Amino acid sequence: MTLKVAICDDDNTVSSQIEQVLQSYSKINFEIDVYYTPEKLMHALAYETYDFYILDIVFPTSSGLEIATTIRTINQTVPIIFLTTYSAYMEQVFKVNTFDYLLKPVLASDLTATLDRLTHYLQLSDATFQFQFNKIVYRIPLRRICYFEKCRRTVFIHLANGEEFETILTTKSLLEKLSADFVQIHHSYIINVTYIQKMSQKSMLLTSHKQQINLPMSRKFNSIAKEQILIRLRETI
Structure with missing residues (x-):
């Protein structure tokens, strides 16, 4: 089975790192779309659906919180994972029913643990x-x-x-x-x-x-x- 995921981060190094962890994850396959601006992901939401999202919070022109708010108008339960260098956003991100919140630099072990919980949450084995x-x-x-x-x-x-x-x-x-x-x-x-x-x-x-x-x-x-x-x-x- 394959899960479709959208990554939105304007840092190419971070996006590549996240992709590598997803591609090396052994329990499930991922179809990965990467967006480097919130505007491109927001545009894609009109015709694309995803099983979960990995979003940066801080962008020059917008924020991951705004993306999450839009996602919640479409799907109230799809998992959203936030990435940020600032723990100060923790209270805000959980207002949009966040699945997890990872601090940068993201450790592969932390993201893998989140993916383990995510696959369990989605009950992929029999759902x-x-x-x-x-x-x-x-x-x-x-x-x-x-x-x-x-x-x-x-x-x-x-x-x-x-x-x-x-x-x-x-x-x-x-x-x-x-x-x-x-x-x-x-x-x-x-x-x-x-x-x-x-x-x-x-x-x-x-x-x-x-x-x-x-x-x-x-x-x-x-x-x-x-x-x-x-x-x-x-x-x-």
Whole structure:
């Protein structure tokens, strides 16, 4: 399995060092994009999605905190790792739900330890959804799935980056394949709670890849769905 990571640091030496540690990490493969200015990464966020981010804090024209704030409007749970030479920023970075905070110069052992915790957090060993369609077997990380849409026996799989797949499954079989992050809100919809932006009495508003998706919540599932969602959100805080 491969994780996609964005590095944003205007110091070429630091970026190269981080790349080397990622490339030598033995437990998982990484697809790495490097940005040397916040503006370039902010522009890329309109069409790219990442499994986690490694950000410097101080830039001449902007800050990593501003990037993180923008990322949080798109995805509230994606891990963000900050790099800085100043410990004074520690209080600020944790306001944007930071996964970790590493002081420069970054030691390879410290970054490796963070990557160990990161892979455990993402539960890479079993957090995938495997299905078959047209005799082809697919395996997709559950964290990348925004919601499932059921139409008779056909299941449409809507990914956070806008991609769509489909397969044939009963609702019971589908639910058995999913983690506690997924909750059924309607006979046609099962959502990933990590993409919820707003709950109302009759619908759920999801945010995915800078798009908002409003899905109906039926009376049948209203109470139990909200209870399951609140329990799950408390567990992740």
